Amino acid sequence: MKYKFxxxxxxxxxxxxxxxxxxxxxxxxxxxxxxxxxxxTDHCDCDVYYKNxxxxxxxxxxxxxLKARGLYxxxxxxxxxIELGQPTQDLDAAQEALSLGNYDFVLGSxxxxxxxxxxxxxxxxxxxxxxxxxxxxxEMMELIEYGKFDxxxxxxxxxxYLVSNPELKITPKDYSQQIDEVLEAIxxxxxxxxxxxxxxRQPIGKTLPDEDVIRxxxxxxxxxxxxxxxxxxxxxxxxxxxxxxxxxxxxxxTHFTVYRRREPVMLPIL
Numbered sequence: 001m002k003y004k005f006x007x008x009x010x011x012x013x014x015x016x017x018x019x020x021x022x023x024x025x026x027x028x029x030x031x032x033x034x035x036x037x038x039x040x041t042d043h044c045d046c047d048v049y050y051k052n053x054x055x056x057x058x059x060x061x062x063x064x065x066l067k068a069r070g071l072y073x074x075x076x077x078x079x080x081x082i083e084l085g086q087p088t089q090d091l092d093a094a095q096e097a098l099s100l101g102n103y104d105f106v107l108g109s110x111x112x113x114x115x116x117x118x119x120x121x122x123x124x125x126x127x128x129x130x131x132x133x134x135x136x137x138x139e140m141m142e143l144i145e146y147g148k149f150d151x152x153x154x155x156x157x158x159x160x161y162l163v164s165n166p167e168l169k170i171t172p173k174d175y176s177q178q179i180d181e182v183l184e185a186i187x188x189x190x191x192x193x194x195x196x197x198x199x200x201r202q203p204i205g206k207t208l209p210d211e212d213v214i215r216x217x218x219x220x221x222x223x224x225x226x227x228x229x230x231x232x233x234x235x236x237x238x239x240x241x242x243x244x245x246x247x248x249x250x251x252x253x254t255h256f257t258v259y260r261r262r263e264p265v266m267l268p269i270l
Contacts, residue, residue, distance in 0.1 A: 003269060005037075007035065008197060011237060037258055045086055061103040079258070079259070084098070085110070088142045120161055124168060129170060137179075150259050150264075163204050207244055207247065225245065227256055256269060
């Protein structure tokens, strides 16, 4: 590998509803690839926390992560995390989830709007897409105001699915003002920005957010960037992380960020 500190800080195990592989399998993959560290960030979608009894799966994720940490000892750094989805849609659920463990890292994410399905399932048309995206950025600002997380996951998430209707021709550049507001807000709160490499494995073919947004984040004074593959199976652990680090260098960054005990640790890219 080109880089010494390859770290994947967004990984889902079988404790997430949409993943099947155990934490041990994920850790084994990371070790065999020569990664420096991984963070297990299983899903906690707060809007369905009580309905889907997510407490048990989160407790399972914490338990499995601690077990893997013990097994891999000094061979691989394994951090305990959580992807806190839609916390402002159920603040009580979010508070309970955060109380369940001594996390190293908390990702904040927005997969769906209030009373809507995940953006993955929506049918995007010329009539509804503008409204959906305006609501997305409004709720994103609510999420940042809430602020009880360390890094903002996959900003521009809906654009990953807009490619299903190429006639729309809508890109993040059409929402540059709203994106600037998001970036300025997380910088003010010392919240990191995630480079999510899952888009490199999907039709959109770009990181979330893409290079233009990352470059703008740095121009505005952003310094904390976390890297995540958003792997939901063992074969995707570490996928695209080196490409993401290449992009950070192009944008002028010399370090990226890993969180340990909820504190940022700056690691050199080179």
